[in-house]
Amino acid sequence: MTLAGVLWDMDGLLVDTEPIWTVAEVELAATLGGVWTDEIKAAVVGTRLDVSVPTILRWYGVEPTPARVAETAAWLLHRVAELFAGALPARAGVPTLLAALREEGVPMALVSSSFRVLVDAVLAHGFGPFDVTLAGDEVACGKPDPEPYLTAAARLGADPAYCVVLEDSPAGVASGLAAGCSVLAVPSVEGVEFAPAPRLAVAADLCGVTVATLREMTAPA
Template structure:
């Protein structure tokens, strides 16, 4: 099929794999260590952020001292890594294996681009199949994490492609903002309900799940972007 993207850049947590329940366990435990309770509102605020920006948000909403940031970040990373490595803990999102298979078969270069650290990315890559990813970028391998464009720009540099010719698939508003800021065609695939009245990044498309993403959609988005 002509007009396919130069590359497809995929988020990890929430988009390709359902790891948010694992993160939530660690977040509840981190809040409990501070004598406080983790809430759904905190979860919504932290979705899509890297550990360096998520922990300050969490501590502020908990009413906990900022001085707790290093210990809380260390606990979340260590505990999440433990949970990620439990057999059967990481579950692919519906449509993720099929989409990766289609992209691989079509020869479309791909990048897994995550705010999670390498210690958490590697178990996911092993589960989904390293053959499906041309390159991977972890959150501890860039200077600034999402919502900054750095992770996606790092992926396009590794692939040697123009960001404007790439499609980003993201499940969070924070991640989608990073894709837009990088100059990529960006598709939002929400993994959690978006609060009413929430401002959305100017993405090119929004779909319900990865089953709706196919080569025809990707080619159409690239053509539309080229025409504007």
């Protein structure tokens, strides 16, 4: 079977950044007079700031006015960028799979809901190289809309039907499936579940996932 491209999510999939996001989110919840919980984390994981911030504000009883959303998003973006300056560990199995895909010349894209400033911060730590990188503020509609993965596949010159998306969040999984890709879900947050779907597989981590594994997931000709 043909493997035309592998489309990587970033936060929680390529890099174990969800605990870093949680540090900032705990601080944010405290400023809103609340406590950050696994439930709200599961509700916003994998979504863009224009989706997650209004959800967070409503959760803590704050009216998500445009001004308040903009202020909160700017604070969160700045705080996470500060935290990204420290160590950013890869998720288990990532370095081995990246190296194997590079060795076989499989085109790869990094497709993130995070804004470009955070994507570049991760890339500065040596993750990659990717043939295409696409940030959340570079598309009109973020995940779960299919636009991010459709755009990345198009920039690779790849048919989505022969691409595999690697994701950790329900929003990202929905985006990849809606784009017509096969999806391997590797959850990073407790309480996150994935409804069974055609062309969706779930794994605990990427250890043992090979190029052959991904090739077997693509649609037959």
